[in-house]
Amino acid sequence: MTNLILMILRKVIYYSSAFSPRSEKAVMGSYKNQFSDNAKYLYIHWQQTQFIRAIWISGNPEVIAALRKRGFEAYHRRSFLGLFHCLTAKYYFYNSYIGDINQNLAKGAIKVNLWHGSPLKKIEFDITSGPLTHTFQASNSISKLTNSLMYHQQHIKPDIMLSPSPMMDKLFMSAFRLTDKHMLRSGNPRTDYHKRYPEQKLSFTNLFNHHFDKVIMYAPTWKEQTAKNHQTNLQAKSHLTEDKDEINLYDVTFNWKVLSEHLTINNQLFLIKLDSNEVHLRQEFNQYPNIVDISQWQDIYANMHEVDLLITDQSSLCIDFLLKKTPTLFYIPSDIEKTMSKKKPSQESNRDNYDYVDTLPLFGYDRAMKVSSFEALLMKLESDESFYISAKLSQKYKQLCNLFWSEYACDAFEVIERQIIKGSGKPIKP
Helix, strand or coil, X not given: CHHHHHHHHHHHHHHHHHHCCCEEEEEEECHHHCCCHHHHHHHHHHHHHCCCEEEEEECCHHHHHHHHHCCCCEEECCCHHHHHHHHHEEEEEECCXXXXXXXXXXXXXXXXECCCCCCCECCHHHCCCCCCHHHHCCCCHHHHHHHHHHCCHHHCCCCEEEECCHHHHHXXXXXXXXXXXXXXXXXXXXXXXXXXXXXXXXXXXXXHCCCCCEEEEECCCCCHHHHHHHHHHHHHCCCCCCCCCCCCHHHHXXXXXXXXXXXXXXXXXXXXXXXXXXXXXXXXXXXXXXXXXXXXXXXXXXCHHHCCEEEECCCCHHHHHHHHCCXXXXXXXXXXXXXXXXXXXXXXXXXXXXXXXXXXXXCCCCCCCEECCHHHHHHHHCCHHHHCCCHXXXXXXXXXXXXXXXXXXXXXXXXXXXXXXXXXXXXXXX
């Protein structure tokens, strides 16, 4: 009963925030209080240009302290000034949900969803399988109302959503229950930033004080079943302990010692970036030479240009790498299916892919760069052909890039600022 009262109170506060006066400033934030992704790069850009007053909101004191040390404006979500700016800012820019900033005070603001990926797996209200289904799907009016109360921020529509292509328009409109009037044709700040500021790119050679002949990045997707089990364990235990029912798929599908030996011989660097929902699965990867776990990095965009090969199962990060013309290798071990089949029958399955994925060049049924065993993966890493896009595959890469990144998707910063100027009726001065 107490929880129900609190959820209703949250709705009352949210709708009451619509009556607050709003000024020409933007509050910004990111998933799990990180400083990352599209909101990060838009924020840094505005700190340099002073186009509009941009304020970072987070629940992480370390993030806030780091930003203030750089001379940027940032506040804790629950501080007086944090609450004040969330209640009086005209714009909310966020990577996932308004809770990245403040889910209680956003009603009167223009909410701009910068979304953190390009969907291959079904997202939001398109989800019909897996642990997230109950968050978005309702069988009747009562359950719909209940979902709206329980999952408040997931049920708040954005006013504006960036989309880089017509195909992405359709996906976002379906997933977020939007119309074409909500869509804004644009690139993404995370992929456009270093085009505008190339001098801010970073070098792996400087970072590791060693030049590697090849840099390989492994970025798998989030395994929702395992993450869900882990969250249950954390709720039941005061500290993280080994879960006998939880299987670390990365230990099943990799021989880290053998991989490290191969990398050392060939002077290759192997970077591992797990999803933020899976960082608890990290092993002591750094104990092996030439294998570096970068899961705690904010992101990879400043170093993207130096990655020679991306390995993934189906992370949407591979779509961003299309802009760099980076070869992609899909590692989908048959061991995963065997392992997942051993799970308890009562466990829910993962989300389905969108139907369109099967028809995509390279990503679909004709997936040309796919391996299903660790031995086959190792053979690919020993071949020079894996590190460049052949003439045979170049056309498919081009087709794929055009589907996700329309040639009409203009610079994200220019598009967003033009929209702000249009909404304010006059140019904003620093």
